[in-house]
Amino acid sequence: MLVSIVYDSGYGHTAKQAQAVAEGVSRFPGAKAELIPVGAGPVPWETLERSDAIIFGSPTYNGSLSAKLKQVFEDSTKAAWNDLKWRDKVAAGFTNSGAQNGDKLNTLTSMALFAAQHAMIWVGLDLKPGNSGSRSSVHDLNRLGSWLGAMAQSNIDEGPDVAPIESDLKTAAHLGQRVAEVADRLARGRAVATTEVVASV
Numbered sequence: 001m002l003v004s005i006v007y008d009s010g011y012g013h014t015a016k017q018a019q020a021v022a023e024g025v026s027r028f029p030g031a032k033a034e035l036i037p038v039g040a041g042p043v044p045w046e047t048l049e050r051s052d053a054i055i056f057g058s059p060t061y062n063g064s065l066s067a068k069l070k071q072v073f074e075d076s077t078k079a080a081w082n083d084l085k086w087r088d089k090v091a092a093g094f095t096n097s098g099a100q101n102g103d104k105l106n107t108l109t110s111m112a113l114f115a116a117q118h119a120m121i122w123v124g125l126d127l128k129p130g131n132s133g134s135r136s137s138v139h140d141l142n143r144l145g146s147w148l149g150a151m152a153q154s155n156i157d158e159g160p161d162v163a164p165i166e167s168d169l170k171t172a173a174h175l176g177q178r179v180a181e182v183a184d185r186l187a188r189g190r191a192v193a194t195t196e197v198v199a200s201v
């Protein structure tokens with residue numbers, strides 16, 4: 001099973017989050033993660049078409065997607081949307097920003113809408129919000145309390161060697177693993193359905 005991770009990162013923080021997502025994907029037996037940084041060359045549309053799932057990642061810039069990821073979204077109209085080549089693929093998203101909130105939700109919402117326009121199946125985080133009680137802390141999984149996707153926060157005066165913090169990377173890995181599990185379940189369901197159709201003919 002192939003899970004592609006299409007992401008942008010201007011200064012390396014979101015790239016770190018993307019690597020954690022990939023690590024989570026590869027925890028699932030038989031799943032392979034393909035990291036696709038945008039702007040590093042032509043978009044490998046064929047790899048995306050072969051993927052069982054596509055996970056989108058972007059820093060939150062100006063309260064939204066980075067321009068480079070948005071460009072990929074626009075270019076996908078001809079490459080994938082016209083023939084709905086990504087129909088029924090699993091989709092998910094992650095974002096990272098400087099502020100604790102930073103309007104990250106808008107970035108994830110844009111990704112989820114984009115996935116819906118491609119007839120993809122959006123998968124959110126199956127984690128309770130962390131860091132939300134008197135005995136919890138920033139070291140909890142999902143410390144930023146997101147449901148739609150994985151969020152991370154990187155202090156603006158720290159490099160990607162230390163930011164985002166471990167709990168955000170673990171949250172990202174959790175999302176990657178979950179996407180691989182859901183994609184596997186869907187693929188098995190499809191195989192069963194096909195067998196039943198063949199058997200009933």
Ligand SMILES: Cc1cc2nc3c(=O)[nH]c(=O)nc-3n(C[C@H](O)[C@H](O)[C@H](O)COP(=O)(O)O)c2cc1C
Pocket residue numbers: 008009010011012013014015059060061062063064096097098099100101102103154156
């Ligand atoms: C052009 C630009 C716009 C930004 N806009 C936001 C923003 O809206 N909200 C926020 O919290 N941080 C904002 N930031 C901070 C980045 O989200 C933050 O530095 C992030 O870690 C960058 O990730 P990267 O290293 O993957 O590019 C902005 C940074 C830049 C360069």
